[in-house]
Amino acid sequence: MRSLTPLLLLLALPACTVDPGVEYGSATLPLVDMHLHTGEWEDIPSATRRFLAERFPFPLGLDAEATAASVLTGEGVLAELDKAGAAEGVLFAVYAPRSVGITTNETVIEHIDADPGRLWGLASLRVDRWRTDRDAELAALDAALDHPRMIGVKLAHAHQHFRMDDVDYFGIYDVAQAHNAPVYLHTGPSPFPGTSQDAPYTDPAFLEAAITRYPGVSFILGHLGFDFIHGDEGALETCIRLAKEHDNVFLEPSAFGSSSGDPDQVHLPHALARIREEGLVDRVIYGSDGPQSPGFVNTYAERTIHAMTEAGYSADEARAVLSGNFARVFDVAPAVLP
Amino acid sequence: MRGAVGLLALLVIVAVVSPAEAMPRVHRPEFTKNGDPATFDILGGGSPEGAWAIELRGGYPWSSFRGQLGMRGGLTPLVDLQTALFKRWEPSLGFSGRIVDRPRGRLSGELLIGWTIETGEVPKNGPHAVARVRVMGILGRVAPWFAVATGHTVYVDETIRISENATETTLSARHEWAPVVEAGIAIAITKHVGIDLGFDWHFVGAPDRFALPGLHLGVQVGAGPRPPPMDFAR
Numbered sequence: 001m002r003s004l005t006p007l008l009l010l011l012a013l014p015a016c017t018v019d020p021g022v023e024y025g026s027a028t029l030p031l032v033d034m035h036l037h038t039g040e041w042e043d044i045p046s047a048t049r050r051f052l053a054e055r056f057p058f059p060l061g062l063d064a065e066a067t068a069a070s071v072l073t074g075e076g077v078l079a080e081l082d083k084a085g086a087a088e089g090v091l092f093a094v095y096a097p098r099s100v101g102i103t104t105n106e107t108v109i110e111h112i113d114a115d116p117g118r119l120w121g122l123a124s125l126r127v128d129r130w131r132t133d134r135d136a137e138l139a140a141l142d143a144a145l146d147h148p149r150m151i152g153v154k155l156a157h158a159h160q161h162f163r164m165d166d167v168d169y170f171g172i173y174d175v176a177q178a179h180n181a182p183v184y185l186h187t188g189p190s191p192f193p194g195t196s197q198d199a200p201y202t203d204p205a206f207l208e209a210a211i212t213r214y215p216g217v218s219f220i221l222g223h224l225g226f227d228f229i230h231g232d233e234g235a236l237e238t239c240i241r242l243a244k245e246h247d248n249v250f251l252e253p254s255a256f257g258s259s260s261g262d263p264d265q266v267h268l269p270h271a272l273a274r275i276r277e278e279g280l281v282d283r284v285i286y287g288s289d290g291p292q293s294p295g296f297v298n299t300y301a302e303r304t305i306h307a308m309t310e311a312g313y314s315a316d317e318a319r320a321v322l323s324g325n326f327a328r329v330f331d332v333a334p335a336v337l338p
Numbered sequence: 339m340r341g342a343v344g345l346l347a348l349l350v351i352v353a354v355v356s357p358a359e360a361m362p363r364v365h366r367p368e369f370t371k372n373g374d375p376a377t378f379d380i381l382g383g384g385s386p387e388g389a390w391a392i393e394l395r396g397g398y399p400w401s402s403f404r405g406q407l408g409m410r411g412g413l414t415p416l417v418d419l420q421t422a423l424f425k426r427w428e429p430s431l432g433f434s435g436r437i438v439d440r441p442r443g444r445l446s447g448e449l450l451i452g453w454t455i456e457t458g459e460v461p462k463n464g465p466h467a468v469a470r471v472r473v474m475g476i477l478g479r480v481a482p483w484f485a486v487a488t489g490h491t492v493y494v495d496e497t498i499r500i501s502e503n504a505t506e507t508t509l510s511a512r513h514e515w516a517p518v519v520e521a522g523i524a525i526a527i528t529k530h531v532g533i534d535l536g537f538d539w540h541f542v543g544a545p546d547r548f549a550l551p552g553l554h555l556g557v558q559v560g561a562g563p564r565p566p567p568m569d570f571a572r
Binding site for chain 2: 062
């Protein structure tokens, strides 16, 4: 039955490949999704596997491993990007063995090879044996960033259990700065089992020391500090303040605008409206936090377009959010429509 | 969804508005004048006294087995086993009965109780209950049908907290709602054998969780006394 499932999914799901680009008013805009996950199901801790399986559409969670395999490979991610009309995507390495699991830099590079013209990667490193392994981990991060498609660093203090203001870990930013690599940071309380939810691990205010010390490093505040536990905007205003006060702070509105996290489509339009009110549209980099489940990448793009429309974004502003700001911050060629 | 509501409304009208002068035994179209086909009993609900019928249904993601036997007074005990991908099992016992029985249609209800067993990444099991309403329009050998159901399962979670001095066990209950919408076309090949082709949508975990719709093909077999309707017998 497992071999039959992908075929049946194709029959059951309305998606299929769409033309590249997304419609925004009368304009067709290129889309880059800067927040995508890849990896192996067995590398995820069992509690998180159960958490994820319960959130797959029924009956996909009954055979969660097969479902995950269909979307987590490089080919699977590309298929999800195709459904969304996205030109490019960025795969995250993750080293969080006690919460969301491990996706190594090598795995990300392997999956990027599925289509090196469309996929990029963010490298990461283990921090759970920092006292003994720090130098080796920093060296491994440095080596991963030598790969031409590995263009940034991914950190999640809440999932990796280290404080945002702990200077012992600031060597990570030295490596990022040496490679001119932006650093993506998870902010806000996380729904995953095994997460450190206290403020020093989740509140972006605790990043300010690093942001100030490393003006040459771009800090991308993932999820805009959204509180996934209580389902409210959490540290949105802190993120906005940091972006206003520091030119090296950028904003990424992934995950919290999903159909489960924002069923009434309130949070994402509000966040994007606040950012526009504060004149920070040029700091927003689009990401979905997909693939999660088949069709999620496409749905999140649609919901973001809806939110930008609600918030009054012009076509040029939408273009900046969906691809232009990514190219500028990561210093890569802008995505173009064929 | 709007189409499904429209189909339900049409079938209800067909079932309820058609002539009722022959109650309690009813005038059937020519094909069924010597008793309803077993296929219509399974998908329309209820069986004549002493008649039995079974159905084997295969599909994605749901497959099922059902058997029913008509009893005196119109009550029809039934046994039902449903499975999703052979990883979620729902065995049930219950009964059905015809609420409205007309020459061109039928409205029936059924109640079942049973047990849900789910394997896979999140094993769980617990008692469930299902209430279902079926509507069928009868057009000779062909009968479009529609059913809606509400299913409720209760899972009991056991949490064991082991501390230095004691082991504490607590139980808590979770409710899972699973409304179901089904529709299809039943075709009576003979009085004893028939098939149906349809779709089914089991919203397991609603409203928080999305579910994929499914397709199925069913085969029905039945026999037993099926007395002709009274007006044909005259």
